[in-house]
Amino acid sequence: xxxxxxxxxxxxxxxxxxxxxxxxxxxxxxxxxxxxxxxxxxxxxxxxxxxxxxxxxxxxxxxxxxxxxxxxxxxxxxxxxxxxxxxxxxxxxxxxxxxxxxxxxxxxxxxxxxxxxxxxxxxxxxxxxxxxxxxxxxxxxxxxxxxxxxxxxxxxxxxxxxxxxxxxxxxxxxxxxxxxxxxxxxxxxxxxxxxxxxxxxxxxxxxxxxxxxxxxxxxxxxxxxxxxxxxxxxxxxxxxxxxxxxxxxxxxxxxxxxxxxxxxxxxxxxxxxxxxxxxxxxxxxxxxxxxxxxxxxxxxxxxxxxxxxxxxxxxxxxxxxxxxxxxxxxxxx
Amino acid sequence: xxxxxxxxxxxxxxxxxxxxxxxxxxxxxxxxxxxxxxxxxxxxxxxxxxxxxxxxxxxxxxxxxxxxxxxxxxxxxxxxxxxxxxxxxxxxxxxxxxxxxxxxxxxxxxxxxxxxxxxxxxxxxxxxxxxxxxxxxxxxxxxxxxxxxxxxxxxxxxxxxxxxxxxxxxxxxxxxxxxxxxxxxxxxxxxxxxxxxxxxxxxxxxxxxxxxxxxxxxxxxxxxxxxxxxxxxxxxxxxxxxxxxxxxxxxxxxxxxxxxxxxxxxxxxxxxxxxxxxxxxxxxxxxxxxxxxxxxxxxxxxxxxxxxxxxxxxxxxxxxxxxxxxxxxxxxx
Numbered sequence: 001x002x003x004x005x006x007x008x009x010x011x012x013x014x015x016x017x018x019x020x021x022x023x024x025x026x027x028x029x030x031x032x033x034x035x036x037x038x039x040x041x042x043x044x045x046x047x048x049x050x051x052x053x054x055x056x057x058x059x060x061x062x063x064x065x066x067x068x069x070x071x072x073x074x075x076x077x078x079x080x081x082x083x084x085x086x087x088x089x090x091x092x093x094x095x096x097x098x099x100x101x102x103x104x105x106x107x108x109x110x111x112x113x114x115x116x117x118x119x120x121x122x123x124x125x126x127x128x129x130x131x132x133x134x135x136x137x138x139x140x141x142x143x144x145x146x147x148x149x150x151x152x153x154x155x156x157x158x159x160x161x162x163x164x165x166x167x168x169x170x171x172x173x174x175x176x177x178x179x180x181x182x183x184x185x186x187x188x189x190x191x192x193x194x195x196x197x198x199x200x201x202x203x204x205x206x207x208x209x210x211x212x213x214x215x216x217x218x219x220x221x222x223x224x225x226x227x228x229x230x231x232x233x234x235x236x237x238x239x240x241x242x243x244x245x246x247x248x249x250x251x252x253x254x255x256x257x258x259x260x261x262x263x264x265x266x267x268x269x270x271x272x273x274x275x276x277x278x279x280x281x282x283x284x285x286x287x288x289x290x291x292x293x294x295x296x297x298x299x300x301x302x303x304x305x306x307x308x309x310x311x312x313x314x315x316x317x318x319x320x321x322x323x324x325x326x327x328x329x330x331x332x333x
Numbered sequence: 334x335x336x337x338x339x340x341x342x343x344x345x346x347x348x349x350x351x352x353x354x355x356x357x358x359x360x361x362x363x364x365x366x367x368x369x370x371x372x373x374x375x376x377x378x379x380x381x382x383x384x385x386x387x388x389x390x391x392x393x394x395x396x397x398x399x400x401x402x403x404x405x406x407x408x409x410x411x412x413x414x415x416x417x418x419x420x421x422x423x424x425x426x427x428x429x430x431x432x433x434x435x436x437x438x439x440x441x442x443x444x445x446x447x448x449x450x451x452x453x454x455x456x457x458x459x460x461x462x463x464x465x466x467x468x469x470x471x472x473x474x475x476x477x478x479x480x481x482x483x484x485x486x487x488x489x490x491x492x493x494x495x496x497x498x499x500x501x502x503x504x505x506x507x508x509x510x511x512x513x514x515x516x517x518x519x520x521x522x523x524x525x526x527x528x529x530x531x532x533x534x535x536x537x538x539x540x541x542x543x544x545x546x547x548x549x550x551x552x553x554x555x556x557x558x559x560x561x562x563x564x565x566x567x568x569x570x571x572x573x574x575x576x577x578x579x580x581x582x583x584x585x586x587x588x589x590x591x592x593x594x595x596x597x598x599x600x601x602x603x604x605x606x607x608x609x610x611x612x613x614x615x616x617x618x619x620x621x622x623x624x625x626x627x628x629x630x631x632x633x634x635x636x637x638x639x640x641x642x643x644x645x646x647x648x649x650x651x652x653x654x655x656x657x658x659x660x661x662x663x664x665x666x
Binding site for chain 2: 035098325333
């Protein structure tokens with residue numbers, strides 16, 4: 001049954017081994033059992049954009065049962081089918097939402113864009129999320145050295161990491177840049193008073209909680225400006241009234257840091273889906289299609305806050321939407 | 334031009350900061366420059382298949398100019414266009430081939446499947462490839478504790494890591510399992526004598542170099558057998574005469590460890606492309622289509638030796654071939 005060549009028979013040992021080990025599981029001596037290691041690699045990844053050094057430090061993943069109305073214009077069955085088709089369904093009715101803030105070293109400035117769900121969430125999720133500060137440190141970056149934090153919008157998964165677990169500034173010396181329209185809207189008590197849903201009331205009160213702890217020391221920025229060396233703000237309203245994305249540009253290289261223009265890539269495949277967190281769903285969809293048409297036609301890489309880590313992808317247009325291809329991991333910088 | 338709300342004006346500090354920082358780059362005090370970190374994360378990733386613990390430890394990436402005939406039945410222009418369409422073209426006429434061997438701890442056995450390009454290649458490529466043993470160690474696995482090494486086929490990027498830089502066994506106590514048909518073919522001097530191309534002569538002589546250094550102490554295995562706990566060999570001939578893939582199975586979970594059923598995912602999108610390293614290109618294509626039809630219909634995950642790290646994907650069938658979706662990185666085990 002097992003054929004070995006004349007050469008290997010003559011060579012001796014191979015043939016002997018072969019003959020004695022037709023059932024290697026039985027024939028081999030009992031080996032000492034090596035325990036499983038049981039730990040995951042640190043969640044950080046580094047790449048260059050021209051001379052800029054970008055570090056992706058994931059905040060982790062929240063696995064939750066999605067609520068009714070998670071996609072306002074699709075049924076629960078349609079959402080489950082779409083998640084399964086995109087291979088993004090941990091189990092029926094479940095989603096796994098990743099978060100990946102980044103740091104950018106421009107040579108003259110050390111900048112963080114968005115900050116994750118915060119240290120308190122680390123305890124609540126038993127370490128599944130709230131990892132950003134741990135992964136940033138593991139990557140060799142000291143939060144105390146960060147010069148600038150750029151915030152895309154005021155949802156908790158983007159601003160909560162501005163604070164430590166004891167509500168102190170997590171980036172001690174950093175200037176905090178916030179979208180001017182976002183600041184105007186969410187810090188306006190009259191707008192807060194108009195809210196009827198608990199979720200929206202929570203967004204307003206959480207923004208006050210975070211920015212009050214920082215003494216409201218923030219620097220509002222406008223879209224379409226170079227707000228840090230080689231980093232330009234881009235108006236991408238809809239998800240929130242002042243939502244901004246950012247383009248990192250250096251030399252011939254560009255990356256579109258989208259924040260929440262889409263959430264998980266299932267919304268890339270289905271740009272017409274209206275995520276419950278899109279405050280103005282029609283504006284968010286129009287922004288999404290405009291941005292993704294641009295990403296596809298210019299072949300510009302996108303860094304997606306809610307894409308799977310390391311969350312860097314290329315985009316192409318399909319007959320029904322768009323499709324991401326994750327940029328291959330480079331094992332060297 | 335910058336609008337701040339009545340509330341934020343009254344709050345004081347935010348408004349003052351906003352007013353003084355319309356040009357934050359100019360307005361901010363000169364910050365101490367933090368040097369870039371300049372290093373990449375270690376290239377290992379861990380996941381569970383039932384109770385089995387799988388560790389992907391990448392060997393790195395070789396970036397090379399592809400030779401004429403790289404895809405036997407496609408012109409250089411067609412190959413360039415296909416690589417660009419798949420976002421896998423580092424530059425025209427260039428390819429970046431990743432290598433990702435794995436380790437599997439079954440609870441009773443610590444097993445490695447394929448071994449990378451070898452330590453000597455680490456020096457030759459200045460660390461771009463030949464990383465497997467370093468990443469395996471970084472992941473917390475000691476090569477000296479490995480019980481079994483399973484080899485898929487005898488190309489150098491799969492067997493060279495069996496040896497240390499000084500040609501000693503890299504897995505001191507491990508039983509080395511090799512496909513019986515591969516052993517029969519490549520260790521046969523008559524078959525070696527039939528070869529006319531330098532590349533094929535090199536494959537034969539390299540197999541002798543590696544296995545002679547191990548005293549030819551190997552255990553041939555047949556396809557369709559459980560060759561280690563929960564690991565079954567699967568005949569996938571064509572790429573080489575004895576090429577085997579492996580299915581890791583535990584509980585309700587399965588992964589198809591394909592070895593070289595395809596190379597980089599551009600060959601997933603284009604299953605009819607005949608890679609120059611496919612020794613029997615027609616048989617390799619038939620195997621590829623059969624395996625990928627199965628992966629798509631069963632929604633079985635595939636661990637692709639030449640996929641981008643961590644090289645774990647889902648497969649769907651398209652109108653023109655297949656398409657991979659990388660499995661999301663889980664920041665916890």
